Amino acid sequence: MGAAAAVPAATALTGCGGSPSSGSTLNLVYLGDATQQKTFDKLFGAFARAHPKIKISARGIASKNWAEFANTVSTQIAGGKVPDIISVATEGQRLFASKGLLEPLDSYIEKDRETVDAYFDDADPRLRKWTSEYSSPDDKTYFIPGGYNTVALYCNTEVFDKAGVDLPSDGWTWDDFKQAGLRIKKKTGAFLLPAGYSFPFVDIMPWLLSNGASTLDADWKKSTIASPAAVEAAEFVKGLVDAGLSPKPGGTFDVPTQMDKGNLATFGGGRWPTLDVRRLRMVDKVRIVPWPTGSGRGSPVGWDGWPILKASQNKDAAWTFLKWLMSKDASVFFAEIGGTNIPARNSVATGPEFRKNAPKGTEVLAEAVTYGTPIPCPRQSAEADVAVTRAWQEAITGTKSPREALRSADRKLSGLV
Template identity: 65%
Template sequence: MRGSDLMDPHGPAHLPRRRVLRATAAAAGSLPLVSALTSCLNLGVEGSPHGPLDVLYLGDATQQQSFNQLFDAFREAHPDIELEARGIAAPNWGTFANTVATQIAGGKVPDVVQVATEGQRLFASKGLMEPLDDYIANDRALVDAYFADVDPRLRDWTETYSSTDGRTYYIPGGYNTAVLYCNTEVFEAAGVDLPAREWTWEEFRRAGVLIKERTGAFLIPLGFGFPFIDIMPWLLTNGASTLNSTWDEGTFDSEGAVEAAAFVKGLIDDGLSPRPGGTFDAVGQLRNNALATLGGGRWPTLDVRRLDMLDRVRIVSWPVNAGHGSPVGWDGWPILKASQKKEKAWTFLTWLMSEEASVFYARNGGSTVPARNSVATGAPFLDQAPPGTEALPEAITYGTPIPSPERGSEVQDAINQGWQAAITGTKPVREALESANERLGGLL
């Protein structure tokens, strides 16, 4: 909705470092899901035509509270449709997917399931979802009005990357891009100005050196387990990526990727980041002025609100080397082919496309950027958010979908392990990325 994310399965205290993007977070471990779901469908497991409309989504207790408010608004708008919305507080999208598969295997078939970017092509390729083309044709005016208010890239990406046969399986929902949340008190204490518009990698590094010398605070927490924030922004701001634009060839060993990994390794070697792989509490350290910046999408705003830090945080775009870049991940809302309540499910999807739903979610703790531009650039989204929040919807204009091929879990493992070896010094940077890229070639 990815973040891919994207809902966070951990509590708010874990949002920045252990985030699994709601729209765009990793779908690691999703292969068992596909096997289980396909088996269930082949066995003729179907949902019941009776009872409430069953909607599954990924979310912890905090996000479930926000979603429950959204679903209550749907029930008020459609009192004739009984809705059962179930949030699964899984640690990642793969676990969420396997939980869904287990429930289906036990005979409880949902009607609608939230799917992050990373799982959309995989699920569609296995025949798990109902094609939505006829529904869209029957409600053309409503759907066209929705997409008229959505960045055209989001529609194009959904058509290009979320289907393998040209049919439509998902209605795209909220999305996430990558920005930096900056503690203004730390920058002020170090006598370092935040950029008015953009800054370069080198300017970012120099700021970190001064901050470390003058305040002792870290510049940024760097890692290797969450590509949406740990890897992709550095690659994309240097004209590189993990895969090519059609997701069928690895590009993880390009000169731009090697340069990006070497730069990140240098930040770690210079002590401007805590050593990756530990239990660094990024939110707590940001609050305690021991951390200057934190990478994220919309979701850290929830912590900033919770900790009453709106007057201490400013959002800026990611520092650049070759040029602006950001990963993009979004929610996809499909109807399961096995659903026996497809018309009610479509009514639910059309309501999610409404301005009412978008405004409601933006105002009530949503952790993604609303797909509707009018909402993403308006008060419902920008109020009660850090200054600079407009950088989130702006980033989709130069963003790139996070690569999500069908064998996504194995691809992500290769990418994570290669980046880990590169930035921690287990292998020389170029060797680490070349080795990872060779693995990618065998998977694609």
């Protein structure tokens, strides 16, 4: 699904306004395969209890990236197969809005202003600002933002205790982190973390952002991946690999299982790894802490967007669903069934439903949105990701020097944006 989530988020308001006809059926499509259908079914079951006259049918499209997904949806619409709603992660929002496929939501929002304002009053204001700033090419509103994800470190407290290393009470620097890893490796033989390159949201962006760098500027119009701060970040991660503090990047390494066995001290992630932590019954021996800092705190932020298709014949029913997604009841429900996002509603993200059966420090994930940065997602996001991941791979594995690898990516990104 992308950075925002691996499955749909219900961070959302109780339906009012609109007058969907009796027996309306909404068609929803999402990027993903059939394994995600169970989560959608749970979501729809809760909605049906509140709105029994509206049925929802979901269909996953297994695409390689958001560009391929958008092209598939466009082709299907041209052929008469029209969805009413799409679940779109940050990576695909600007692309979808630019294709003219989406219905502006401004009139619906104005009609139900009280309901929508109640939702956003309970959310971090950045989420609303970012959705408007990055997901609209023409100042119209096309998405209701849902749950979001940030990145922090999941730490095995038993490995740290065995090595005699204290987890930070406030935060740690890159140097603190590396020194902890060297001691852990010496005392326990465990790796510090799995360095990688295939998932930029976790493998690359936290290192860049925690050193004041990124792949693109704040407007997503200029490449910044070859900045001195970005090169320094790549050099640091390469140093962790060279010191043997990470398994070989790109190899086969079952992260949750290896942590459970005591062979791994930390790994990065948003809310979604909590499901593996629960599955392996590691909740009591895992603690979540902020990402270590280079020049300052940093985390990528990705969020779900929920639009209505312009070609939909069920817009009122679709808006009823979007309003329900904004309800506190829906947000609490998704938190309780094990949603993989951080609820947009602060009252739920900091509440007992979200923290129940979760590692200590879970609140760190919600706090990170206050200093986080939206993951750069231009219209050419798929091509940009290829350039970034290939360069990072070359940099941390030593195929090229970090400076040379990132300069090559800079030339490619500059040609895209």
